[in-house]
Amino acid sequence: MSVFNQPRRRVIQLIILGMMSIIIVRLFFLQVVEKKYAKLADANAVLRKVVYPSRGIIYDRKGRAILSNDVLYDLVVTPRSVKNIDTAYMCTILKIDKEEFKKKIADCIKKNGPVRQTVFMSLLPAEVYGQLQESMYLFQPGFELIPRQIRSYPYGAGANILGYIAEISPTMLKDSNYASYNSGDYLGFTGLEKTYESVLMGQRGIQYLVKDNLNRPQGPYENGEFDSAAVAGKNLRLSLDIELQALGEKLMHGKIGSIVAIDPSDGGILAMVSGPSFDPNLLTGSYRSANFNRLYQDTTLPLFNRAIQAQYPPGSTFKPMIALVGLDEGVITPSTGYPCGGAYYGCGRPIKCEHHDAGHAANLRLALSHSCNSYFSHTYRLSVDAAKWGGIRVGGMQKWADYMNNFGFGHKIGVDIPSERPGRIPDKKYYDAKYKGSWNSCTNVFLGIGQGEVETTPLQMANAMCIVSNRGSFFIPHFVKSIDNDNTHLLDKYKERHVVAHISDTAYSAVIHGMTDVIESGTGRGAQIEGITMGGKTGTAENYAIVDGKRTKMPNHAQFVAFAPAENPKIAICVIVERSGFGAKYAAPIASLMIEKYLKDSISSNPRRQAILKTVLETVTIPEAMRAKSKLDSLNSTVIKKRP
Template identity: 40%
Template sequence: MNDQRPFIIIIAIILVGLALLTKLFLIQVADDSFLKRAERNAIQRVVDHPYRGLVYDRKGRIMVYNNPIFDLMIIPKEFSVKDTAKFCEIFQISKEHLIESYTAARKYSPVKPSPLIKQISTTDFARIQNYLIDYPGLFVMTRAIRSYPQPSSANALGYIGEISPGQLERDTLKYYRQGDYVGLSGIEGFYENQLRGVKGVKYKMVNVRGIDKGPFKNGEYDTASVAGHNLTSTIDLDLQQYGEMLMAGKRGSVVAIEPKTGEVLAMISAPSYDPNLLTGGKFSSNYLELNQDESRPLFNRPIMAMYPPGSIFKIVQSLVGLQMGVLTPNTTYSCNRSLVACHNHPSPVNLFGAVKYSCNPYYHQAYRNMINREVSRNTFKDTEVGLNAWREYVVKFGLGGPLGVDLSNEKGGSIPSSRLYDRIYGPGRWKYSTIYSLSIGQGEMLVTPLQMANLAAIFANKGYYYTPHMIKAIDGDPNQIPAQYRTKNDVGVDPEHFDLIQDAMAEAIYGTAARAAIKDITIAGKTGTAQNPQGEDHSVFIAFAPKEDPKIAIAVYVENAGWGGRAAASTASLMIEKYIKGEISRPALEEYVLLGKFME
């Protein structure tokens, strides 16, 4: 029996060995899941971020480009530091930031890299690069941020920032990851998909300590990133910068449009800010400071501010009245100031004179005839039906809702309907005497500066407009811009009605805005003074020029600057001359606008 023990032990060893060999065969040959799992542990996937597309002005001058920055990455398992205070001093971070970032990185992965300090400038990188060798587990990853060669057009261009958790949840295509940068406003936000490019991927071999050992399979599975599309904006940088200079120290908006195309030549929001403030490592602190500024520089007034249009709306009233058949060129009313206040001018006036002299009582009476059409014996019902019919004409002028410009957060203003007054006063409890302030662009009516400029383009084009837009071409191809910006919008008013209006607007320059006249350029314009219950009235002016072949339509809105013939008309006149002639021939008027003492 004892002689059989070695034999039994040998048999047992052989059986165990066969079992182990069989299992090893299954693991290494028949089943490659363990091999794949091992490869995953040894291969590091590194995203190759593409260069974001560039932005040029309409003449090919660079407005936005990419500037290299650096993220300091940490591999927690490799990282060690003996003197924490010295480390924090060198890298200019707090001890709390170091602990917080290290803890978060270790929680994510002890052997994979995580950001320790983001968006280090080239200057700071030059200062710290010689210290990196003293701290194992640190390395630098190159990225790019936006840079602006001119501190201009900030509100139109917008800015990029780190993607939020909410945006990540809405990313159904799963393009973005936490820590990626995305366009948050302006052109950067609206054209994010075109600008962002296509990410690439590189696979690197790393050992168990996370140290780079070279490309995986000689880069066989790597994919190169593809840079984003370049955009040619509609902005004329010279005109934009000149307008920003004129609006310095003021609050308001200037919007200039090329009437025949809807291309925005200038979009000025005052006050504004240097777009370079919202780049790099100080983005958060600078954004907080700008956001808390009482002058609201981040507020994009041309598309977000809403004001009563004032007297400029009288042009719309004139055209709607002509199209409805309520007005003719010979329709005459007296300047009855018992109805509504007015300034001194000849009386009575026909439609031409009403536009030329901006007669408030004329439009009070004309609007009443548009609204009260005697379609019902019930006065209240008659006003309701008339208001809704009138509103259908007005909204075709691009009012009462967003125009659809290629910028985010555009407001639509308000053209009141009967539903609004029913909510305010109750059904059947309001009539014309309740709403007559709409006749002269006051009351519950609101428009944006962009809509005002678009009205000027409609008057220039004799009844049509292209939706205002900020981008002229994508990668040099104008056909790549969205189709909506290449589609003509008709406002439903016969072109012949515009002849009288254009002539009257040209005459009005010499009446209410004489200082806006330019030698050798015929301007057709209209002033407005929008009431402001909180302080001084707002100065408003719209115009197009040259009258015979319009090349620019413009709207200027200067808050708390009083009469439209001063601040707004003067600013618009200088902008028109700058764009058409390329230079200014009236230095005294320029000095007057720059000084800004419009109420004296």
């Protein structure tokens, strides 16, 4: 052997010797110094018990717990340990037969192996748990009852906001994103439960117990030396006002649509209603799965959060933004008027205006208060056809789309619950693709009155009212105001003020004055609240559906947006009631009642306000065919609410 190979051989020998030394030292530590694993391995009479932590509580803006924790029990099994138990009696208690018992054991083995503890039957009803607890010694070794915390909702409101928790699925367990979870663990699937899972979940603990000859726990092993304590999840403090939320859900009963209310000063969401709503207590406990299937199949789609997922043409509620663009571009001034005689004819076909009286669009304030279609169709065309952009197909259309994107349209805003949709703001690329380059401002003139291809969500429209009332700034709308004992940066992005570039305070003032006129003397007079100055805008969006293969006109969607008090806004709101006609009929009164409740903490007892409340509560706008097939009301009535 060459002398040159000697050093290499010695290096290899040293590496092997070093590795053997590390192994020997580690074995010595485990077997001699560290007694924990040796003791646990030798203690065949030791029961390892997982201790699940308390999940974080969620409080509203006034410190009221809007969900809390109750306890149910899971029956868990270690299949290989099941020996000589009273199977027949267990089947009687669980109301299953022996074949189903065998199938459940086989499923547990398939799911988690024969030696690992697996949930045999989850969230046992109280009567079943009681019978099992009394006779548990008959089912050991192998079976055990483990406490499981479930959610309860004392106000029975806010289901689409809060979300629900459920057992992790086998598919999710294979995902590296869920590496810290075990079979049988529960986690948030939707809403705030999902978004803030990392802080709500807490940390599991382990407890070792000594068992007697009947496998009954007798006490802690080694005085709890090897136990690890469970760490409770952190609590969330919301901007949500649960009483306002509950009122909104009550007002929307029998209707399809949404209410979104935001505090413009910080972007905190005060209420988010999706109608029809359901009681969140339906999705907790042993009947969660069955109730979920019923809700999923219901004709009114209660699981669909219309506040962030439904996309509507905004109709005339879009006109304040059209005005702001026109003012900022300099194509109109607050004193600019338009000679509307009942329709706009600038594109060779009439665009109907609801007003015919002379002078109803003599300036911007009048045009806003009367919601003149001609005025805003004309303003839109002036903006996109401006010579400084080279016309609509060179730069005008894209510039307009950029404005709308800055107002929060055409993209997700970033609210802290999942499944938000972006809406749609068509731009140059969109129209070039659709019309092969042959289009002009008359092709999409309906954008000026919030129709055509534009679509917005109720959340986006409420946020736009924050921008207007704040005269050009907003915070990303969010629910969670603070997290107890928080050392993360989860909420940092919601505390940053965003400014809509370069639109002047003068422009905002002109639009705000026009919107206050809407309430004082215009189309939104029905929303007036004594002692409160409000800015608002009614809207009526055309609604089409495909019936028998044809695009068919359906009843219009009613919309209303507002902010109050106008001089120092504390609430901005958007209300949409599908298929209910003009925005002033139902959407405006609902918004008015919500604003009054929030600002005055109650609704006035005077006859006028009580008559409005009574009318709204009694009104049903869900189509009869849909209502006849819906089981939602009867399902909600099965919940026994635990009121605070």
